[in-house]
Amino acid sequence: MTETLDITVGFRATMSRLATGVSVITTRSGDTPIGMTASAVSALSLDPLQLLVCIANHLYTRTAIAEHGRFAVNVLGEDSEALARNFAASKPDKFAGVETFDDHGVPVLKDAIAVIVCDVAEALPGGDHTIFVGDVRYCDHRTECRPLLHFAGGFGTLRAPH
Template identity: 70%
Template sequence: MPASLDLTAAFRATMGRLATGVSVITTRNESDPIGMTASAVASLSMDPLQLIVCIGNHLYTCEAITNSGRFAVNILGEGSEELAMNFAVSKPDKFAGVDFHVEHGVPVLRDAIAYVVCDVAAALPGGDHTIFVGDARHFEHREQARPLLYFAGGFRSMRRAPSAAVPVRTS
């Protein structure tokens, strides 16, 4: 096995120790909803309100976001493993049987615990991925919902409810 494959596997295993939330990134091509499961999502800025999503260049979702200029991040909650897997595999109609509505031109999953609809502000190269910077245009969330997590190659749940936020002093 070439050393680069060993390094790739080791890096993947190492980064797999970083617990992340599970989201479904949705957009539209000219007529159909498009979506994929992602864990490479992060808040970027509060002024302006922005987030980033990283999408593999080989995926049709990357091309669809580039063409549409808009996407939604649908944050999944505990118990949504089947929904996450539905959008993680390649198949003709990932939206068959999925409850969604169109919000600001993109599909939004009704079972998501939160969502953010974004306009693409920038598309940056990131190796074999494209880093999309999204300007948040519309967002909602459910109070008291607990996230679906991804850790070490599998889905996980929080063991207990999060404690109340503790203020942090910056000066």
């Protein structure tokens, strides 16, 4: 068991060196907005347009996405660390004081720099996570913004391009 623990700790430390964008995944449970901070988001296919998100099986967001059948990926900008921390926290109303709109059947964060709304095409097992493959139904972005990044257990930003 010690060897497994050692490789798990090493794997987590190694993966922390992979800078990733920070997103808030949103959905609904009935009339209640549900959301969580995530970094396991990736484009999957251009034909058809698909992306994937990986959600830990023990999280209520995973159940809500499976039941609602639709989710949004809200990409956070460099000035949104507080928003990322808010949706990463375990608290009852993560949406308190957060501006959203709901034109697509799921809450979309007004301050997101990019948004992709998906219908669940597949839910695949992935160890202690579920891999949701989403068919893209809507997307939009702001070109003048830079993303918030997660790296080595903290948040950061990109330097301005040369």
